[in-house]
Amino acid sequence: MKGVLLVNLGSPDSTKVEDVKKYLDEFLMDERVIDVPWILRAFIVKGIILRTRPKKSAEAYRKIWWDEGSPLIVLSRRLREKVEELVSVPVALAMRYGNPSLEAGLKELYDKGVTEVLLIPLYPQFAMATTETILVLAEKLRKKLFPDMRFTTLPAFYNHPDYIRVLSVSIQETLQNKDWEHLLFSYHGVPERHIRKSDITKSHCKIDGQCCNTPSPAHQFCYRHQCYETTKQVAAYLGLKEGMYSTSFQSRLGKDPWLQPFTDKTVAGLAENGTKKMAIVTPAFVSDCLETLEEIGMEAREDFLEKGGDEFHVVPCINDRDDWVKVLARWMDEWAKEEELLATN
Numbered sequence: 001m002k003g004v005l006l007v008n009l010g011s012p013d014s015t016k017v018e019d020v021k022k023y024l025d026e027f028l029m030d031e032r033v034i035d036v037p038w039i040l041r042a043f044i045v046k047g048i049i050l051r052t053r054p055k056k057s058a059e060a061y062r063k064i065w066w067d068e069g070s071p072l073i074v075l076s077r078r079l080r081e082k083v084e085e086l087v088s089v090p091v092a093l094a095m096r097y098g099n100p101s102l103e104a105g106l107k108e109l110y111d112k113g114v115t116e117v118l119l120i121p122l123y124p125q126f127a128m129a130t131t132e133t134i135l136v137l138a139e140k141l142r143k144k145l146f147p148d149m150r151f152t153t154l155p156a157f158y159n160h161p162d163y164i165r166v167l168s169v170s171i172q173e174t175l176q177n178k179d180w181e182h183l184l185f186s187y188h189g190v191p192e193r194h195i196r197k198s199d200i201t202k203s204h205c206k207i208d209g210q211c212c213n214t215p216s217p218a219h220q221f222c223y224r225h226q227c228y229e230t231t232k233q234v235a236a237y238l239g240l241k242e243g244m245y246s247t248s249f250q251s252r253l254g255k256d257p258w259l260q261p262f263t264d265k266t267v268a269g270l271a272e273n274g275t276k277k278m279a280i281v282t283p284a285f286v287s288d289c290l291e292t293l294e295e296i297g298m299e300a301r302e303d304f305l306e307k308g309g310d311e312f313h314v315v316p317c318i319n320d321r322d323d324w325v326k327v328l329a330r331w332m333d334e335w336a337k338e339e340e341l342l343a344t345n
């Protein structure tokens with residue numbers, strides 16, 4: 001029997017400092033997130049980051065937490081419920097870190113008799129720190145606990161026409177009747193090293209002005225290329241002219257070089273250069289979360305207005321929009337009917 005597992009990043013169980021610490025410990029000790037040898041990672045994470053960050057992050061989570069819980073979890077649950085109503089196979093939900101765990105999600109399907117699983121990492125663009133770590137853990141759990149299960153993975157959908165349409169329409173709807181001079185596409189950042197590590201050609205990704213526009217097999221796993229491609233295709237769909245939009249990367253951590261330009265500097269620069277009305281969309285996130293609601297919706301907004309901007313419009317993530325639910329359900333049905341996944345890719 002077939003079934004689907006939707007997998008998102010995860011959140012702490014509550015906004016208590018100890019729960020945030022437990023979540024950050026599991027998240028940041030992942031070798032695909034902080035990709036240094038274990039001993040150094042343990043020193044950085046346990047010896048430095050976990051001493052101060054949980055308190056600060058817990059305060060940030062408190063500002064965005066909903067009565068039902070973490071926005072990311074609540075929105076992912078709503079997505080699962082809505083999708084399951086439209087498809088003929090069971091759909092479970094799991095988080096890479098925290099709860100409901102990947103193990104619990106697989107077990108839920110297994111207990112229903114599912115042995116053929118479609119894994120859907122809820123990330124439009126591939127990254128070692130997101131998609132890859134889900135697939136690695138899922139395979140580890142399969143081997144150990146569910147050896148008769150078989151997995152198929154939904155490929156990154158950063159350029160799929162259905163996804164581009166849903167994202168573009170969500171932008172159109174949010175910005176209709178609003179004035180804006182510049183639309184910023186802000187993606188979660190990653191260290192530059194992650195891009196080089198995922199380069200299957202070992203020589204393509206120079207992280208310069210050219211590589212992401214030069215066709216290469218490396219782009220199948222290049223987060224930076226995939227982000228720029230999402231921007232390009234949405235801009236084409238919306239008919240945006242050059243100069244009206246740009247791409248940036250947010251949420252950096254630590255001292256390594258991370259993908260640039262940075263969102264905070266870009267937002268400040270726009271205000272300082274006289275942009276009065278801006279809009280921002282965050283396509284690396286399918287569900288609204290700490291990084292969109294607090295970092296963009298609160299911090300970036302405040303900074304833009306303080307530096308002279310007048311209007312700051314935030315486009316919500318695609319969350320559980322009906323058109324997105326229908327697209328996901330169609331992809332699942334195509335897989336269940338053994339058609340080629342994302343055949344238009």
Ligand SMILES: C=CC1=C(C)c2cc3[nH]c(cc4nc(cc5[nH]c(cc1n2)c(C)c5CCC(=O)O)C(CCC(=O)O)=C4C)c(C)c3C=C
Nearest residue numbers: 009010011033057072127129130188190253284289290291
């Ligand atoms: C080295 C650190 C990090 C990498 C690499 C990274 C990549 C990455 N993350 C997301 C999506 C999300 N990240 C979120 C929170 C978050 N991310 C990091 C660090 C890295 N992320 C931290 C420390 C945190 C926790 C919050 C904080 O203390 O600032 C979230 C929000 C989770 C929530 O509960 O709301 C998401 C979603 C992507 C897509 C990505 C690489 C492409």
Ligand SMILES: [Fe+2]
Nearest residue numbers: 188189251291
């Ligand atoms: Fe992150």
Ligand SMILES: [Fe+2]
Nearest residue numbers: 205211212225
């Ligand atoms: Fe590139």
